[in-house]
Amino acid sequence: METILLKNGLILTQNKNREILKGDILIEGNKIKEVGKEINEKADEIFECNDKLIFPGLINAHTHVAMSLFRGYGEGLPLHKWLTKKIWPAERRLTKEAVYWGSMLGMLEMIKSGTTCFNDMYLVGIKEMGEAAKKLGIRGFISEGLFNGVEEKSVEEHIKKGIRSIKEIKELKSELVKPIVSCHSVYSSSEELIRKAKELADKEGLLFHMHASETRKEVFDLMKSKGKRVYEYLQEIGAFDRNTLLAHGAWVSKREILLAKRYGPTIAHCPISSLKLATGGIGPVAEYLQEGVNVTLGTDGPASNNSLNMMETMKMTALLQKHKYWNPTIIKEQDIWDMATLNSAGFFGIESGSIETEKNADIVIADRKNANLVPMHDPRSVIYNINAGNIRNVIINGEWVLKNGEFKKVIPTEVVEKTEEFSKKITENTDGT
Ligand SMILES: [Zn+2]
Incomplete structure (x- = not known):
């Protein structure tokens, strides 16, 4: 050797x-x-x-790496307008090849900023994202983020998509690239879909990943429709255990923090995208840590960050917690290192x-x-x-x-050129009108 x-x-x-x-x-x-x-x-x-x-190596616990194709696109719009007029119309034009190059560009950026492992959910080109990670030699947990709207429709069809993407990633036969099961969120995935997706993860011996408690709107809408807060709801439907990773976890009550302590999900704190999308709540990382909840860090996607730089996320996490609690000693620099490395490695089960x-x-x-x-x-x-x-x-x-x-494994100028070419193709004349 x-x-x-x-x-x-x-x-x-x-x-x-x-x-x-x-x-x-x-x-x-x-x-x-x-x-x-x-x-x-x-x-x-x-x-x-x-x-x-x-x-x-740092571990980026939550991202959508192919969204580097949309970096800076539709900048400055309110969230809903940004999604409906810019991002979603462009995403409808995505091709597998575009995802391959956009992902590879994002992975180059991650490596260059000290990240050696990432966890991703996306909607198309899952296999191609896996191929890009395998070629570059970066560790990745990759999934299709399943969503079917809040009404129960075509759950089986979506579960089949999940099964297919697990198979595609396994077929890469890579030591570094592994499947995970993801649902998008409580506002875009139905109760039955979340239940079934979690069952699929358990059956396959895989981890489960979704967005949770990112915005106040999400929390209030769920209170209205189900009469429960997000963590209570997820716990009741069986998607809130040690094998579950919840991205954001920002708009939570003290009772929900204690629920997390009891049932053991891991939180992926993504402060920069929350700041940029002006979601208001700063995740209570210090309180999670005080209760012994496992907290990791993520950049979220490069359309809402706009970078994939975990070192920025580490800095922002420390600054925001100190600021939020008016206490410069509330979080230690050592805690930040643990969140960016060991806490994630523990959740993902990697040495x-x-x-x-x-x-x-x-x-x-x-x-x-x-x-x-x-x-x-x-x-x-x-x-x-x-x-x-x-x-x-x-x-x-x-x-x-x-x-x-x-x-050592790719020519960066080629990746840059290809990404620019595909980004132009899918965003050109996409004003959504
Ligand atoms: Zn996300």
Whole structure:
């Protein structure tokens, strides 16, 4: 097996004791074999990291990566108008090929900003998104977001779509790309569809993922139609357990936070898209954490963010919680690192999220002598000042995906050109009128 020895790096390990070490990392095959002050074993490759900060790959727990095709499209419109006049008409023109290139572009952006794993739901081109992830060598959990409107119609047909997309992703036979089951939301998926989709996930031994409590309107509409708040409703219909990931979870009551504590779903906090769509509520991350609820971080799609940069999301999470509670100590920088790495790895059941023996070699190597990172009194605090320009080296599953600033598996200029071409095709003359 190929071995790589990373020498003399400053390592934010995220191990059990959350140690920060100056030392070496030995990678053998796809795993981390050893981490220590000085490793004197021979290796096929030695990579000097004296001026580097090394941390575990970040995990983007909720996104719609192909929406990079719509980045900046219809900017500045109110949400409903933006969706009905711009995004939905353009999405109706989406082709599988467009999704392939748009996804790949988004994945390049994620890798360049330190993300090595992502969780996605989208409406078309699921297989193509999987193919793009496989080609690039990034970890991905990929699904079709099932929705049928709030009335019970064609549930079986939608479940069949879910089954088909699971099959398509499994057929890729990739170690890195895995299926998950998703419903879009309580306002766009019927009760029966959510029940059946969750049953499908359980039957297949897969995780379940949906948007929940993103907006006040969603909460009030459900109160009106079902007489329940979103978490209460999901719990009653069987979609609120340890294998469930709820994106946003922002408009929730204290009672719902306690329900989450009791039943164990994971929350994917996506603060930037909530800010941009002006949904009002800032997710109560600090309260979730105080109750021991598992919280992860996501960018959401690049049409409502507009980037896929998890480092921005880490910074925004810290700032918003401090601001929301008028308390600069309400959340620690260490909590932010945990949310972006270990909490997600735990939910997705992957041996990633920390730099320790036997873990997957999903590793980000940043240039720490760049002006914006100097001095570095506490490496954990780089969440406030690191940017994608600092990252020129990324290893996923023991393989170089980005090395010395160069992507190893694709030609980025081709991806950029193709995405621009397809984006133009599907958005041209789409004013929805
Ligand atoms: Zn979303």
